[in-house]
Amino acid sequence: MKLLYTCLLISITLFATVACQSHKEIQNTQIKTDTLDLGYMYWANDFTPFGFGSRYSLIIVGTVTQIENPAEVAEDAIYTSVEGHIAIEEVILDSKSHNRDMNTIGSISTDCFEGTNLSKGDQVLVFCVSYEGDYAITGRQSIIKIPTNNRQYITSLKKYINASYDPRVIEKDIELWKKVAVGNALENYIKEYNEYHKKN
Numbered sequence: 576m577k578l579l580y581t582c583l584l585i586s587i588t589l590f591a592t593v594a595c596q597s598h599k600e601i602q603n604t605q606i607k608t609d610t611l612d613l614g615y616m617y618w619a620n621d622f623t624p625f626g627f628g629s630r631y632s633l634i635i636v637g638t639v640t641q642i643e644n645p646a647e648v649a650e651d652a653i654y655t656s657v658e659g660h661i662a663i664e665e666v667i668l669d670s671k672s673h674n675r676d677m678n679t680i681g682s683i684s685t686d687c688f689e690g691t692n693l694s695k696g697d698q699v700l701v702f703c704v705s706y707e708g709d710y711a712i713t714g715r716q717s718i719i720k721i722p723t724n725n726r727q728y729i730t731s732l733k734k735y736i737n738a739s740y741d742p743r744v745i746e747k748d749i750e751l752w753k754k755v756a757v758g759n760a761l762e763n764y765i766k767e768y769n770e771y772h773k774k775n
Contacts, residue, residue: 613685613712617654620714623760624702633703633710634668637661659688673709691715698723
């Protein structure tokens with residue numbers, strides 16, 4: 576009888592453990608289903624990741640999962656809306672400035688994909704700023720395609736951010752960033768930064 580009771584107790588414990596684990600797995604699956612809709616600052620479309628005033632509230636690494644067909648353009652339209660979705664793989668910077676819990680957000684969407692030449696499956700860096708109480712994106716040059724799983728760009732960015740956006744700390748990375756079309760912007764920013772600090 577004692578043996579039967581012991582076996583029954585073990586069975587109940589195992590069942591409870593499995594059930595609890597399953598519940599956690601379901602929670603973890605659900606926790607990443609939210610989507611962050613980014614506003615589009617279309618008037619700042621030439622804004623690059625490197626330059627005076629380039630201070631970001633959110634930077635993520637992700638993969639493009641969908642790009643929709645261009646929306647029908649009205650005669651008085653200011654820009655062509657092309658909606659796209661990006662699955663978040665890593666959050667590089669989170670200012671936590673808008674009461675957004677990035678642990679619950681699994682993807683972002685924005686309608687600034689017109690002219691980006693991006694495709695489904697591309698890995699990208701996404702740079703977001705703060706605007707009117709939420710995260711927003713300045714346009715095409717704020718979504719940068721990078722070689723898949725190339726950590727050099729992420730390492731360079733983190734070094735730049737940790738140095739309070741002093742571009743001189745990543746001067747050796749200019750050629751790296753030129754491979755993704757923003758190296759010239761970084762190079763020019765370093766020159767401007769040096770000139771500014773000579774005068775001040």
